[in-house]
Structure formats: C-alpha cells, structure tokens
Amino acid sequence: MGRKVPTMRxxxxxxxxxVLCAGLLLLMSYSPxxxxxxxxxxxxxxxxxxxxxxxxxxxxxxxxxxxxxxxKMYKIFIDQLDFNKRFFTQxxxxxxxxxxxxxxxxxxxxxxxxxxxAHQLLNKRIxxxxxxxxxxxxxxxxxxVQETYQTDPEKxxxxxxxxxxxxxxxxxxxxxxxxxxxxxxxxxxxxQKNPNDTAAIRNKTLAELEQEARENTxxxxxxxxxRLKETEKPEQISTYINAITATFDPHTNxxxxxxxxxxxxxxxxxxxxxxxxxxxxxGGLIKVVEIIPGSASWRQGELRAGDYILAVAQGNSxxxxxxxxxxxxxxxxxxxxxxxxxRLTVRKPDGxxxxxxxxxxxxxxxxxxxxxxxxxxKNNKKIGYIYLPGFYADFSNSxxxxxxxxxxxxLQKLKAEGVEGIxxxxxxxxxGSLQDVVEMTGLFIEKGPVVQVKAKxxxxxxxxxxxxxxxxxxxxxxxxxxFSASASEILSGAIQDYKRGIIVGxxxxxxxxxxxxxxxxxxxxxxxxxxxxxxxxxxLTIQKFYRINGTTNQLKGVVxxxxxxxxxSYLKVGEKQELYPLPPDEIAPLNYKVYxxxxxxxxxxxxxxxxxxxQNPQFALIEQTASRLxxxxxxxxxxLHLEKYRAQQAKDxxxxxxxxxxxxxxxxxxxxxAKADLPEIxxxxxxxxKNKEWINNLKKxxxxxxxxxVLRDIM
Numbered sequence: 001m002g003r004k005v006p007t008m009r010x011x012x013x014x015x016x017x018x019v020l021c022a023g024l025l026l027l028m029s030y031s032p033x034x035x036x037x038x039x040x041x042x043x044x045x046x047x048x049x050x051x052x053x054x055x056x057x058x059x060x061x062x063x064x065x066x067x068x069x070x071x072k073m074y075k076i077f078i079d080q081l082d083f084n085k086r087f088f089t090q091x092x093x094x095x096x097x098x099x100x101x102x103x104x105x106x107x108x109x110x111x112x113x114x115x116x117x118a119h120q121l122l123n124k125r126i127x128x129x130x131x132x133x134x135x136x137x138x139x140x141x142x143x144x145v146q147e148t149y150q151t152d153p154e155k156x157x158x159x160x161x162x163x164x165x166x167x168x169x170x171x172x173x174x175x176x177x178x179x180x181x182x183x184x185x186x187x188x189x190x191x192q193k194n195p196n197d198t199a200a201i202r203n204k205t206l207a208e209l210e211q212e213a214r215e216n217t218x219x220x221x222x223x224x225x226x227r228l229k230e231t232e233k234p235e236q237i238s239t240y241i242n243a244i245t246a247t248f249d250p251h252t253n254x255x256x257x258x259x260x261x262x263x264x265x266x267x268x269x270x271x272x273x274x275x276x277x278x279x280x281x282x283g284g285l286i287k288v289v290e291i292i293p294g295s296a297s298w299r300q301g302e303l304r305a306g307d308y309i310l311a312v313a314q315g316n317s318x319x320x321x322x323x324x325x326x327x328x329x330x331x332x333x334x335x336x337x338x339x340x341x342x343r344l345t346v347r348k349p350d351g352x353x354x355x356x357x358x359x360x361x362x363x364x365x366x367x368x369x370x371x372x373x374x375x376x377x378k379n380n381k382k383i384g385y386i387y388l389p390g391f392y393a394d395f396s397n398s399x400x401x402x403x404x405x406x407x408x409x410x411l412q413k414l415k416a417e418g419v420e421g422i423x424x425x426x427x428x429x430x431x432g433s434l435q436d437v438v439e440m441t442g443l444f445i446e447k448g449p450v451v452q453v454k455a456k457x458x459x460x461x462x463x464x465x466x467x468x469x470x471x472x473x474x475x476x477x478x479x480x481x482x483f484s485a486s487a488s489e490i491l492s493g494a495i496q497d498y499k500r501g502i503i504v505g506x507x508x509x510x511x512x513x514x515x516x517x518x519x520x521x522x523x524x525x526x527x528x529x530x531x532x533x534x535x536x537x538x539x540l541t542i543q544k545f546y547r548i549n550g551t552t553n554q555l556k557g558v559v560x561x562x563x564x565x566x567x568x569s570y571l572k573v574g575e576k577q578e579l580y581p582l583p584p585d586e587i588a589p590l591n592y593k594v595y596x597x598x599x600x601x602x603x604x605x606x607x608x609x610x611x612x613x614x615q616n617p618q619f620a621l622i623e624q625t626a627s628r629l630x631x632x633x634x635x636x637x638x639x640l641h642l643e644k645y646r647a648q649q650a651k652d653x654x655x656x657x658x659x660x661x662x663x664x665x666x667x668x669x670x671x672x673x674a675k676a677d678l679p680e681i682x683x684x685x686x687x688x689x690k691n692k693e694w695i696n697n698l699k700k701x702x703x704x705x706x707x708x709x710v711l712r713d714i715m
Contacts, residue, residue, distance in 0.1 A: 043532035044237055045110050050521055051241055051254060051538060052107060059248050060456050060514065060541050061582055069247055070103040072580065077243035081118060083285075084153045084323075086169065087125035090160050095121065107244070115240045128162070130225045132169045137218040140210055141174045143642035149175040152636035173217060174640050176321070181213040182646050220321050227329055238536070245538075250578035251516050252541050253279075257534040273335035274342065274358045276303060280327040288346075290430050293389035294368035296361040303344065303356050305430065305483050306573055309334075310353070311345035319345055336360050349571050352632065352652075368392060370406045372677075373695060374417055375708060376670040383711060384414035384422040385671075385698070391432030391440075391487040403432070404439035411443060411472040413676050421475040421711045423704070427505070431486025431512075438463045441494045443471040444501070449590045451490045452546040453515070460546060460587055476501030477711045479703065480560060482573045485510035489553045490545060496558060497549050499595045502602050502714060503560040504609075504707045506568065511575035513554030514582060515543040544582065550589035554582055561602060562609045562710060564703060565623040570630040598714070605713035612709065618702055621662055628655075667699045669708065 056062050063069055078096065082088045088096075099106070099114040106114055149171045150156050159165035184201070188209070191202045201209075234256045241254040275295020281287050288307045297303045311319035312333040322330040334342055337360060344356045368389055375383045386407070393402040414422065431437075434451075441450045442465030454460040478492050478501050489509045495501045521535040546552050555576050575581050613619045632652075639645050673681060673691065681691045698704060 041532075043535070044112060046525070046529060046532055047237065047241065047521070047535050048107065048112075049110055050524060050535065051244065054519065054521075054524075054538055054540060055245065055248060055252070058456070058540055058542060059252060060544060061248070062456075063248050065104045065107060067101045067104060070099075070101050070105075072247045073103050073243050074100045076246045076579070077118070077240060080239050080243060081122055085156050085158050086165075086172065087122055087129060088158055089125075089162065089165055090158050092121045092125070093158055112240075115237075119236065125165075126225065126228050128165075129169060130221075132166050133173060133218070133221045133225075136166075136170050136173050137177075137214055137221075140207070141177055141214065143174075143178060143181075143210075143640065145640065147171070147640045148637045149640055150637050151175075155636060171640065173221075175638065176220075177210075177213045177217045178640060178642055178645060180216060181210055182642065182649065184209050184213060185646065216318055224321065224325070227325055234536075247580055249514065249541050249580060249582050250575070251512075251514060251539065253539045254536060255539065256536045273360055274303070274344075275361075278309070278327065278331070286322055286325070286327060286330050291428070292368070293392075296358050298368075298389070299361075300356070300358050302354070303346065303358065304348075305428070306349045307346040309344050309346050313343040313345075315341045315343065319343065338362055349568060349573050349633075352629065369401065370403055370410055371694075372410045372414060372674065373671055373698065374414070374419060374674055376672070377708065377712060378669070379712075381421075381712075381715065382417060382419045383708060384410075384417070384419035385425065385704070385708075386410050386414075386422060387425045388429060388488075390429055391436050393433035393436050402436050404436035404443075407440050408443055408471055413674050415472065416676070417674050419474075421477075421715045422472060423477045423479060423707050423711055424501075425479045425704070425707075426484045426488040426492060427479050427481040427703075428483045429485070429488035430483070431488055431490075434463070434487060434490075434515075437487040437490050438465060441465060441491055442467055444473075444476060444495065445498055446470055446593065448498070448592045449548045450494050452548065452550075452587065452590065453543050454546060454587065455543050462590060475711055475714045477707050477714070478503050479707050480505035480509050480558060481566065482506045482508070482557075482568055483510055484558075485512045485574075489513070489558050490547075493547045493553060493558045496561065497547055497594075498592065499598050499602070502562065502598075502605060502710060503558065504562045504703075504710055505560040505564065506566050507563055508557035508559050508574070509553070510573075511553060511555045511557035513545045513552045513575075513584070514541045515545065516541050541582070546587050548590045548592050550586045552584050552586065554584045556584050562606055564613060564706060565619050565626060566703075567622065567626050567629055569623070569626040571626075571633060601714045605710050608713050609706065609710050612706065618663055618665060621659065625659055663702070665700055665702045665705070667701075667705050669699075669705075671695045671698055 052065075056065075074096075078088070078093070096114070096118055099117075103114060106112070156168075159168050185206075188201050188204070204212075238254055238256040245252045245254055273295075274297045275292035276288050276297045277290040277292065278286050279289050286309045288303060288305055288309065290305055291298050291303060309330070310323055311321050312330065313319035314333075314336075320333060322333065334344070336342060340360050342358055342360060344358065345353065346356055347353055369392070370386065370388050372384055372386045375385055377383060388403060388407070391403050393404075411422070434453075438450045445465065447465050447468045449462050449464040451463050452460040453463060476495065478495055480488065480492050480503060484492065484505070489512070492503050492509065496503050516539050519538045519540060521538060522533045525533065525535070544552060544554060557574060639648070672695075681687050
C-alpha cells in the first residue's frame with residue numbers, strides 16, 4: 001500500500017472557480033466609455049482591469065496601489081524598455097518622470113497615457129540609434145586608442161543628450177566588434193600553427209579582418225533594429241503588465257497568448273531542441289530558468305540555471321546577438337532538428353563568458369528518472385548513492401511513473417544489496433510534485449508532519465506522512481547546492497528538522513518558498529467579450545511553504561549542516577537576487593519527534609569534514625577561485641584597446657586552464673551497479689556507454705567524495 005497524503009489539486013481548482021466568479025462580477029458591470037476606447041483598445045482596458053482584479057484578490061501578498069507602488073513600477077518599466085541605457089536620454093526621462101508617482105492613478109483609471117508616451121519616445125530613439133549605427137560602422141575602428149567600455153548597465157548613467165548618446169553607441173559597437181575580431185584572430189593563430197591548414201584567414205591582414213568584423217556587426221544590428229520595429233502590440237503590452245506584476249513578486253507573470261504557447265513548447269522538453277526553459281528579463285536579457293532532466297543541455301552539463309544567453313550560432317557559423325532579441329525569435333534560433341549543433345555564448349553568474357556547444361536532441365525520459373549505484377569504501381562496506389534529478393509525477397496517467405514510488409523501489413533494491421548507508425543527491429533539483437515529496441520524506445521517517453502550506457488567509461494546512469512504517473532507517477546524507485529548489489528544499493529541510501540525516505552542500509539552497517498557479521484569463525470572461533480573446537494567462541503566487549519548525553525557505557533556503565566551498569560562494573544566486581521577492585517570515589512550529597540519537601554522531605562528522613576540507617588543497621583552490629570570480633564579476637569596465645583586451649583574455653584563459661588541471665580528481669572507491677539494474681543497462685550498447693560515462697563522472701566528483709566520507713563518519 002502507498003502512503004496517503006493530501007493533494008493540492010483541490011485547492012487549485014477552488015481557486016480557479018473563485019477567481020472566475022470575481023472576474024465575471026467585475027467585468028459584467030464594466031462598460032468602456034467611447035472616450036477611453038478612442039485612445040486605448042477595449043482589449044487592453046479589459047486586460048489591465050482583469051489582471052489588477054486577480055492580483056488584488058488572489059495574490060498571496062497583494063500590494064497597495066499607491067505612490068510607493070507607482071515608483072517601483074516606473075523603474076521596472078523603464079528598465080524593461082531600456083535597461084542597457086542605449087535609447088533614452090536624460091531629457092526623455094525628465095518627460096517620463098512626470099508619471100513616476102502617477103502610475104497608480106493611471107491604473108485605477110484604466111489609462112495607458114504613460115505607456116503610450118514611453119513608446120513614442122522609444123520609437124523615435126530606435127530610429128535615431130539605427131542612423132547612429134550606420135554612420136559609426138561605416139568607418140574603421142581604431143583599437144589602439146586608450147579608452148574603456150562599461151559592460152554593467154547598472155553602473156552606467158543615461159546619456160545627457162543626443163551627442164553623448166551617440167558616443168555611448170560608438171563605444172558599444174566598438175566593444176561588440178572588438179570581441180568578434182579577437183575571436184577571429186584566435187582562429188587565425190590556430191590556422192598559422194597548422195602547416196596543413198589552407199584556410200584563407202591565414203593570410204588576411206588585421207585591417208581586412210577588422211572590416212569583416214565591422215560588416216558582420218552591421219548585419220547583426222540591421223536585423224536587431226528590424227526585430228525591434230516588428231514587435232507586436234500584445235508583446236509590448238505584456239511588458240507594461242509585467243512591470244505591474246513584478247512589484248508583487250518575481251514569480252507572478254503575465255503571459256501574452258504567444259508567450260504562453262512558447263512556455264509550453266520546445267523548452268518544456270516536449271520537442272526536439274536543447275531542453276532548457278527560458279524567460280526574458282528586464283533589459284531583454286534571456287535567462288536560463290531550468291534545465292530539463294534528460295535533455296541535450298542536461299547531458300552536455302555546462303549550461304545551468306542562472307546563465308544568460310548572449311549569442312546563438314548554428315555550428316561553425318557566425319553567432320547572432322540575442323541580448324535584446326524577442327524571446328520567440330531567440331527560441332527559433334536555438335531550437336532545431338535532432339543531431340544538429342547549436343553554440344550558445346552565455347554569461348555565467350560570476351560574469352565569465354563561455355561558448356557552450358550542444359547537440360540538439362529529444363528528451364530521453366529514462367535519464368530524467370531516479371537512478372542509483374553502489375559504492376564500496378576502503379572498509380569494504382557498501383554504500384548506496386541515489387540521484388534524483390527532479391520530483392516528477394504523471395498526473396494524467398494513472399499508471400505513470402512518480403518519483404515517490406520510484407524512490408521506494410530504489411531504497412528496497414539497495415537494501416537487498418546490503419548497503420549500510422545512503423547518499424541522496426538533490427543537487428540542481430528544481431523541484432516538482434508536492435504530493436511526492438511528502439510521500440518520499442515518509443520513506444525515511446516514522447509518521448509525522450512534512451511541510452506547512454499557507455494561503456493568503458486562513459490557518460496553515462499541514463501535509464504529513466500518516467504511515468508509521470519506515471522503508472530505510474539507516475545512515476543518510478543529503479547533497480544540495482544553490483540550485484536545489486522548491487520540493488528539494490522541502491525534503492532536505494524536513495530531513496534536517498527531524499535530524500534524520502545530515503545535509504551537505506553550498507552556502508544555502510535556492511530559497512524559493514512560494515507556490516504558483518496559472519490562470520487562463522479567457523475563462524474569466526463572459527461570452528460578450530469573445531471578440532477580444534485570447535488575452536493570455538497569469539501565473540500567480542498564491543501560497544507559501546513553511547518548514548515544520550515554523551521557519552520558511554523563502555530567500556534563506558536550507559542551510560546545510562556541512563557547508564562546502566563552491567565557485568558561487570561569494571555571488572548572489574537564487575531567490576535573493578530577484579527583484580522584490582516576498583520576505584521571509586515564520587509561523588508556529590509543529591510537534592514532531594526528533595531523531596535525537598543522531599546528534600552526537602552528526603556533530604563529530606561536522607568536525608571531521610571541516611578538518612578534511614581545511615587540509616584539502618582542491619577545496620582551497622575552489623575557495624580561491626570563488627574569490628577570483630567575485631572580483632571578475634565586479635570588474636565590469638573593459639578596455640577597448642585590442643592588444644590589451646586580448647592579453648587579458650589570454651591571461652584569464654590560462655588561469656582557468658591551470659585551475660581546471662589542478663582540480664582534476666578521481667576517487668579510489670569502487671563504483672558498480674546493483675544486480676537488479678544490469679539486465680536493463682545491458683539491453684544495448686548505448687545504455688552501456690551512458691552508464692559507464694555516468695559512473696566515470698561520479699568518480700571525478702569531489703563533492704560526492706566528501707559526502708561519502710561524511711556518511712562513513714556517521715555509520
């Protein structure tokens with residue numbers, strides 16, 4: 001018999017009915033006036049009113065629509081339109097600033113005056129910037145001049161006037177061309193080292209290569225301005241609506257009809273592509289939100305949540321800049337047929353730029369599921385290692401797989417093999433099914449509460465394990481990192497609160513303690529409004545999660561019992577880097593039975609791990625690398641002197657190369673598969689190869705090695 005736990009689906013259905021009723025009551029009494037319709041379309045007015053009603057009625061922490069809200073929304077919207085400060089001058093912003101404390105009145109009166117004025121000014125500046133680019137790129141750049149370019153928009157001030165704006169464009173285009181030219185010179189140097197290489201680039205002069213780089217930059221920006229001009233009205237309106245939703249919290253978003261289609265398409269992992277979920281942030285930057293387990297990106301391993309995609313190339317072709325491209329256009333460049341290569345130029349959270357080649361593929365579901373291996377330590381003891389990439393569940397299929405039941409099977413299989421301890425790996429696990437995380441926690445504990453869920457009003461709902469049986473009661477280590485989020489934070493938090501196992505990982509987990517639901521706005525409208533459909537969807541934050549000790553994971557995340565150095569130690573990652581996240585708070589703790597007998601062993605294991613890490617030169621190197629990456633992230637002013645730029649790039653590459661070489665690690669422990677897994681692994685050569693690659697990667701995992709040593713200390 002499986003464990004019975006409450007489901008959240010009933011609550012979500014109730015929410016949809018309640019919001020539907022509220023929307024009908026609102027809109028059946030609403031009739032746009034002729035005066036309003038002359039300026040703004042009926043569709044836009046209804047959309048604004050419907051979104052505002054939903055936000056005020058159902059958001060977990062509704063924001064008061066006043067001058068404070070107006071000021072926040074004003075900054076968000078201006079940032080979304082011109083985050084890189086390439087269009088608006090200070091004179092433009094003075095005109096727009098008249099609305100800084102008036103946007104609450106605009107919204108309450110269902111007006112778009114500010115929106116219309118902002119876009120009129122923006123369109124004027126786009127036309128002007130296109131002329132700037134044509135003039136600037138018609139002449140060669142002098143890369144021997146001693147000048148710099150500030151790459152961080154937040155450290156840049158808007159141009160005082162049009163003359164200064166043109167100079168900012170000149171520096172940006174020079175930087176853009178210099179990077180392309182430097183990459184071309186790298187290719188030329190490689191060609192000259194190879195006597196058999198007959199590529200024409202070997203004999204080209206610097207002037208010729210500069211001209212080619214500049215001409216390619218001109219092509220990129222012609223396409224860029226074309227895309228800007230082709231932006232459709234619904235997409236533009238969504239920017240305005242999302243400036244409103246962003247003042248509520250980072251996870252409340254409006255999706256225009258086409259945006260919702262994109263949300264459900266290739267990057268959800270259902271089609272051929274790279275298998276990464278993307279979103280467009282303020283300033284137009286495209287951010288990787290999630291890597292789909294089992295996808296091409298997941299298997300390649302270098303693209304991570306939190307990366308920003310800067311450019312896209314098809315194999316060896318010229319990369320196309322996507323820093324301000326519409327998301328749907330960028331998606332068209334990134335996705336493609338299985339077996340073809342796409343190269344993504346990405347900016348990592350530490351500020352480093354990296355080109356990541358990915359062979360497109362369909363998602364291989366088997367690789368998205370839980371799997372395990374057995375490790376034999378030096379004392380000849382068997383240890384089980386379980387990797388859980390996500391909390392999956394197939395709600396549409398009664399016979400489909402779910403991670404809770406799969407975890408039960410893995411534990412039983414490893415117990416049959418005689419393992420004496422288990423390491424559960426939740427690193428990079430973005431979460432998923434709430435029902436399964438409750439069931440999964442119950443496999444390790446006697447009956448008791450697992451998590452508390454609180455809506456906008458009413459008492460918290462306690463989700464608990466009601467089955468007193470325990471599938472696995474032995475020593476347990478749980479691995480997490482900065483990208484362990486949502487359900488993985490619930491599981492690791494509950495294991496920590498019960499003192500059932502010891503948590504090992506980064507400074508903290510992601511820190512997302514909220515739950516969202518997606519509402520179809522069309523379903524909230526009576527038939528009389530069919531002429532303005534579709535309106536799109538609203539993702540709305542409706543609840544918060546709390547641990548059984550009454551604290552929240554929001555912003556703080558789960559702080560491991562044993563913290564290990566990592567490259568992101570000194571960087572802001574996770575929920576705390578978002579704009580206007582919901583604040584952390586506490587509610588009443590619950591009564592639960594702690595496994596007090598583990599406390600002394602855990603304390604000793606922490607001491608041992610601290611001593612090992614302090615004496616381990618590789619962890620010391622990681623600590624140094626983290627400090628270096630923090631410094632690099634803060635040093636955002638780049639020279640526009642080609643030789644100095646290339647010298648710095650070469651120095652950074654050499655330093656990274658040396659670091660990578662010194663970080664090479666291979667475990668001396670024995671890794672092998674459980675007997676029950678061998679028939680399926682040996683079905684074909686592809687499965688055999690992938691299993692071998694996986695085990696080889698585990699042997700090179702320095703963090704897993706330390707987790708295994710921690711487990712040894714508590715056995």
